[in-house]
Amino acid sequence: VGAYPIFTREEVTKHRTLQDGVWVTFGDSVYDITDFVGLHPGGSKIMLAAGGALEPFWVMYAVHNQQHVLELLGEYKVGELSSEDKKKGSGAISDPYASDPPRHPALKINSLKPFNAEPPSEILSENFLTPNAFFFKRNHLPVPEVDPERYRLEISGEGLPKAVSLTLEDLKTKFPKHTVTATLQCAGNRRSEMNKIKQVKGLDWGIAAISNAQWGGVRLREVLEHAGYRHGGAAQHVQFEGLDKDVSGTPYGASIPLRKALSDDGDMNGEELPRDHGFPLRAVVPGTVGARNVKWLGKIIVSAEESKSHWQQNDYKGFSPSVDWDTVDFKSAPAIQELPIQSAITEPRDGALLERSGEQVTVRGYAWSGGGREVVRVDVSLDGGKTWQVATLRSGEDAPPLGQAWAWKLWELSAPFPPEGEQLDIVCKAVDNSYNMQPDSVAPIWNLRGVLSNAWHRVRVSVKI
Ligand code: HEM
Ligand code: MTE
Ligand code: MO
Incomplete structure (x- = not known):
């Protein structure tokens, strides 16, 4: 590691435009991020930190506290802060999240x-x-x-x-x-x-x-x-x-x-x-x-x-x-408003170990569709989608008027264990009243932002004899 040039915070503040170069500090290091500004996944916000310390901004956007972000930043290092400025630090940073409410520990x-x-x-x-x-x-x-x-x-x-x-x-x-x-x-x-x-x-x-x-x-x-x-x-x-x-x-x-x-x-x-x-x-x-x-x-x-x-x-x-x-x-692309048909298995969890002694396996989950479309059926398979059984829907409320099914339905299926096998591939898929159904796999609906993920939900569980 060669010695880096030394800069004062004063010198760093002179680099706050694309013409003069965009410099920032993090800890005791100085970075010239001019070439990164146009590539930043968070857009032009990055310019708010130009000429100064990243810390006050990164406490707000904790997405940056990740190894891959720090490595990326490292590529732009051009110097170190003077020992005088190192001692001064970047100033007290108040945590903008300090007054967030308490939350349940099970989340x-x-x-x-x-x-x-x-x-x-x-x-x-x-x-x-x-x-x-x-x-x-x-x-x-x-x-x-x-x-x-x-x-x-x-x-x-x-x-x-x-x-x-x-x-x-x-x-x-x-x-x-x-x-x-x-x-x-x-x-x-x-x-x-x-x-x-x-x-x-x-x-x-x-x-x-x-x-x-x-x-x-x-x-x-x-x-x-x-x-x-x-x-x-x-x-x-x-x-x-x-x-x-x-x-x-x-x-x-x-x-x-x-x-x-x-x-x-x-x-x-x-x-x-x-x-x-x-x-x-x-x-x-x-x-x-x-x-x-x-x-x-x-x-x-x-x-x-x-x-x-x-x-x-x-x-x-x-x-x-x-x-x-x-x-x-x-x-x-249009902004997402109504969401597509969705369902998932909440119990058992992926990787669970079930006892065959119970004889019946019980599968539970939720199903919901956007735009007030009512879920009319949920199909459940215990063999990876080869055969299907219809789950019982629990709506918790009176039947909603057409087009106003805003609440989800919880569903349940109790069925005998398949006669043999040490594993169950449980799958669920729902149908709404427009007969919209979920796609069977994720790859064809994959998208770079990872939204609208509504393929058949699958969990694999082991069965103890
Ligand atoms: C996201 C790098 C400065 C605001 C990101 C991400 C990277 C990154 C790699 C994507 C992280 C991920 O999704 O895993 C950097 C670097 C910076 C810098 C290297 C400085 C050299 C800033 C500053 C701000 C900021 C100063 C705000 C004032 C954001 C926001 C996102 C983001 C809002 C999230 C965008 C989203 O969720 O779509 N940044 N960032 N960044 N950054 Fe920065
Ligand atoms: N509204 C404000 N003002 N700020 C937010 O960050 N998040 C949105 C939405 N409304 C958000 C917001 C997103 S993306 C979702 S999914 C829901 O709030 C989450 O609502 P919840 O936290 O009550 O479950
Ligand atoms: Mo969201």
Whole structure:
């Protein structure tokens, strides 16, 4: 290792544009990342750190605390900080996640900061309504601290005579309360199965980035009417902005088509909306991908255009297996809204050891389809898909009106063990009322972002004689 040139922090600050070169520091080292800026998977945000330390930004984006990222950074090293500046350090870094709420220890954490976690799969099939503590949690940023007294919901845009601001008290007293039981599923649920085919980018979700709750609150339509919304203009979309913001002050955002604008706020399974799930207000968009169910809702904007948010424009879209990170054109695909038919086996778990003495094997799971399409059947195979049996569906509620099956169905199959064999290849697949079915394997639906992973779910278990 040859000696590196020595720089002061003062000198580093002079390199903050592509013309002057883009330099950053990490620990005691200096890096010239000019050539990496255009290649950065996180886009132009990287320029926020230009001329200074990476640490204050990387505490927010903990995706960087990985060996492969540090190795990549190492390739751009050009110097070391002067011993004077080494002593000073990069300044105290406050952890933006320090005020995140406490969480249940049984959750399987996929990323701590931001917090992303799924419950043990058995918990899902044990409860038609997933208890809030176990409901999967998917945050892109720190959980904002919202003072309910000072909270305001801002509503503006196309077709509204003027901007309107509502307090929580207004929302609770000026509108009728509605409830809806709706399943929320992340676009990345079951991504880990795609990773087995070929590496995708994103959190390695198992089968439990999906949960079901009864949501209580007000209808978005009624809030828009209260704000004086009139049809006839250019309005096509309803944009949502969260109160969670990144280092550049950009909030989490998403939009839904205007005609879908039918939503709720307020409580979750009869409890106050938990901080992780959007306290004090979230958009609930039944039948629509998790990403559009914006939490910590601060702003509603009716507009002719979709949300400009990164997550609406350059993420949460599906592509052909042939598309890679060099060829992907995010403008060429529509934003995911309704999700496809889905099901998975929650019990037994892959790799479990079953006792034949029980004589019956019991398989449990969930099934759900987007857009309010009702699951009408779940087929289960104990022999890898050669023969099938129909599972019993448990809906937990009265039959929903056509096109409004927002909640999942839990299902169960109890069947005699096949006469021989030390292994069971259990498979499930669901059918919705449009007769949409799941594809039999992952490879043909593989996509670089690892979304929409809904192939037949398979678990292999051993049988003890
Ligand atoms: C993602 C490298 C600076 C924001 C990534 C990833 C890499 C990377 C390799 C992909 C990680 C993965 O998915 O496994 C770097 C390097 C940097 C740098 C080498 C400095 C030399 C920054 C800065 C910010 C930032 C300063 C913010 C101010 C992000 C974001 C993502 C990301 C938001 C996630 C994108 C997504 O989830 O799609 N970065 N980064 N990065 N980076 Fe950076
Ligand atoms: N809303 C805000 N403001 N910030 C977020 O990070 N994550 C979205 C969505 N709404 C998110 C958000 C994504 S991708 C999903 S899957 C769901 O919230 C997860 O909701 P949950 O944490 O209540 O399960
Ligand atoms: Mo998500």
